[in-house]
Amino acid sequence: MKNILLVCLSGMSTSLLVQKMEKAAEKNDITVRIWAVSEAEAHNNFAEADIVLLGPQLKFKYKEYKKMLGEKPVEVISIADYGRMQGEKVLKWALSILG
Amino acid sequence: MDNERFSAMTDKFAEIAVKVGNNIYLRTLRDSFITIMPVFILAGLAVLINNVIFPLVSSGEELKHLQVFGNVLTNGTLNIAGLLISVMIAYIYSVNKEFKNPISTVVISLSSLIIMMSSTVLVTPDGSKEAVSVMNSVLSFNHIGTKGMFAGIIIGLVSSMLYVKLTELKHLQINMPEGVPPQVGKTFSVLLSSMITLIIMGVISAFMQVAMHTDLIKVISTLVQEPLRQVNTSLPGYLLIYSCGNILFSLGIHQSVINGSLLDPIMLVNMNENMQAVQAGHQAMHIINSDFQTCFAQMGGTGLTISLLLAIFLFNKYKPYNEVAKLGLTPGIFEINEPIIFGLPIVFNIPMMIPFVLSPIIGACIGYFATAIGFIKPLFIFVPWTTPPLISGFLSSGGDWKVVLVQIIIIAVTTLFYIPFLKISEKVAIRTYELDVQSEGKDE
Numbered sequence: 136m137k138n139i140l141l142v143c144l145s146g147m148s149t150s151l152l153v154q155k156m157e158k159a160a161e162k163n164d165i166t167v168r169i170w171a172v173s174e175a176e177a178h179n180n181f182a183e184a185d186i187v188l189l190g191p192q193l194k195f196k197y198k199e200y201k202k203m204l205g206e207k208p209v210e211v212i213s214i215a216d217y218g219r220m221q222g223e224k225v226l227k228w229a230l231s232i233l234g
Numbered sequence: 235m236d237n238e239r240f241s242a243m244t245d246k247f248a249e250i251a252v253k254v255g256n257n258i259y260l261r262t263l264r265d266s267f268i269t270i271m272p273v274f275i276l277a278g279l280a281v282l283i284n285n286v287i288f289p290l291v292s293s294g295e296e297l298k299h300l301q302v303f304g305n306v307l308t309n310g311t312l313n314i315a316g317l318l319i320s321v322m323i324a325y326i327y328s329v330n331k332e333f334k335n336p337i338s339t340v341v342i343s344l345s346s347l348i349i350m351m352s353s354t355v356l357v358t359p360d361g362s363k364e365a366v367s368v369m370n371s372v373l374s375f376n377h378i379g380t381k382g383m384f385a386g387i388i389i390g391l392v393s394s395m396l397y398v399k400l401t402e403l404k405h406l407q408i409n410m411p412e413g414v415p416p417q418v419g420k421t422f423s424v425l426l427s428s429m430i431t432l433i434i435m436g437v438i439s440a441f442m443q444v445a446m447h448t449d450l451i452k453v454i455s456t457l458v459q460e461p462l463r464q465v466n467t468s469l470p471g472y473l474l475i476y477s478c479g480n481i482l483f484s485l486g487i488h489q490s491v492i493n494g495s496l497l498d499p500i501m502l503v504n505m506n507e508n509m510q511a512v513q514a515g516h517q518a519m520h521i522i523n524s525d526f527q528t529c530f531a532q533m534g535g536t537g538l539t540i541s542l543l544l545a546i547f548l549f550n551k552y553k554p555y556n557e558v559a560k561l562g563l564t565p566g567i568f569e570i571n572e573p574i575i576f577g578l579p580i581v582f583n584i585p586m587m588i589p590f591v592l593s594p595i596i597g598a599c600i601g602y603f604a605t606a607i608g609f610i611k612p613l614f615i616f617v618p619w620t621t622p623p624l625i626s627g628f629l630s631s632g633g634d635w636k637v638v639l640v641q642i643i644i645i646a647v648t649t650l651f652y653i654p655f656l657k658i659s660e661k662v663a664i665r666t667y668e669l670d671v672q673s674e675g676k677d678e
Contacts, residue, residue, distance in 0.1 A: 218573055218577025
């Protein structure tokens with residue numbers, strides 16, 4: 136099972152996207168764990184995650200996360216997909232990165 | 235301005251924001267505040283129950299007994315705000331620094347804060363009119379509470395920095411021989427650094443008390459907290475700093491980078507002092523405080539986007555916008571507006587960026603003047619920033635409908651303000667779409 140971690144400032148708006156992604160996963164029979172946390176808690180969750188996705192409002196943290204996570208993939212969700220809460224698209228995109 | 239120069243400018247802006255946002259001290263400050271926020275929200279609830287609900291159902295001696303409930307809760311929250319922030323700062327700073335023993339930093343910070351306090355405290359005994367000076371037997375809420383918040387921040391940070399630095403020095407590490415339990419070894423390895431840190435604090439404190447007849451807590455609150463408060467929570471100062479944050483968000487960077495570290499601490503001090511005043515039976519005094527922002531400048535989230543949603547629902551026929559507005563409404567009611575900010579989009583969309591930055595200014599000004607002329611009172615009950623518009627005004631004022639009315643006026647005015655920009659943005663969007671279709675046609 137893949138573990139996808141979403142991070143935004145307080146973990147609120149990303150949790151909306153998590154819901155949509157979970158729905159999409161259910162629809163497509165994909166077993167996956169997706170959860171959202173605040174930036175302050177993120178480091179406690181890194182170990183469990185296979186991939187870390189940042190909300191676009193945290194794009195400026197990308198380099199720092201990249202450094203902290205080393206080999207583990209970290210990506211910034213696209214502004215358009217985030218704004219439109221495209222759960223399915225983001226899920227498939229994340230899974231395609233994990234291969 | 236042509237596109238290239240605009241994007242170069244925003245890149246530069248973003249770069250600066252990254253530097254600010256990644257600054258370890260500002261980050262520590264922001265995360266510490268986020269962590270202790272629930273405690274202050276509880277304090278707001280306690281003040282609400284004590285001063286609005288209990289007086290409705292009871293009076294006299296019985297009311298006093300009931301109010302003990304709120305008083306003890308205030309003691310454990312607002313009245314130790316300085317203490318709470320100092321330990322939180324120490325912990326988060328250690329974590330951010332990747333220091334292996336964060337709990338030991340907490341110990342140092344707590345001790346340092348108490349060391350820095352004046353050893354004599356003025357207290358007024360029950361029934362007496364005159365204050366008596368008491369030595370070494372009481373800890374005053376005046377020092378560890380709201381008034382000591384800045385002292386808590388600064389002493390927490392300075393003692394942690396000093397301590398963490400000292401533990402890095404090889405000479406100060408005492409290494410235990412093998413076979414000593416790790417926990418014991420851990421304690422010994424930080425023994426010298428702990429002692430040196432606290433001794434330095436002790437020397438400074440003793441010197442200030444004996445030679446200068448003052449203490450660091452007092453110095454920090456008069457020399458740092460007060461001037462900062464004068465600048466940050468004057469209307470122009472507030473609008474300037476807050477708008478910088480909002481400009482950032484219109485460039486796709488979360489505004490808390492600026493607001494979270496520069497405004498929130500002072501706004502929270504003001505908020506807590508208001509709560510404390512009402513709890514003590516006085517009137518709240520600070521117009522600009524955390525609730526002021528939630529209720530007047532940030533309804534529906536940054537940029538007063540609840541008004542934008544209304545403008546779209548009431549006056550807009552452009553379908554893509556209506557779709558985004560539908561998606562953004564429910565989170566928007568709870569002050570979460572990323573779907574609308576990134577979906578419409580507002581970010582990097584010049585016609586929308588203008589009202590996004592200016593509407594909160596309009597809201598803040600209306601709220602400020604309504605309070606300044608005495609139409610409404612300063613808000614005094616801390617509500618979570620996720621409290622929906624109108625409900626937030628009702629709760630934070632202890633049930634004053636006039637505050638809700640002010641909120642309705644702000645929403646009405648800013649909705650009208652959003653409309654022309656919405657029309658322009660719509661035209662731009664349609665035109666861009668047409669150009670895209672044309673160029674795609676050419677490519678084929």
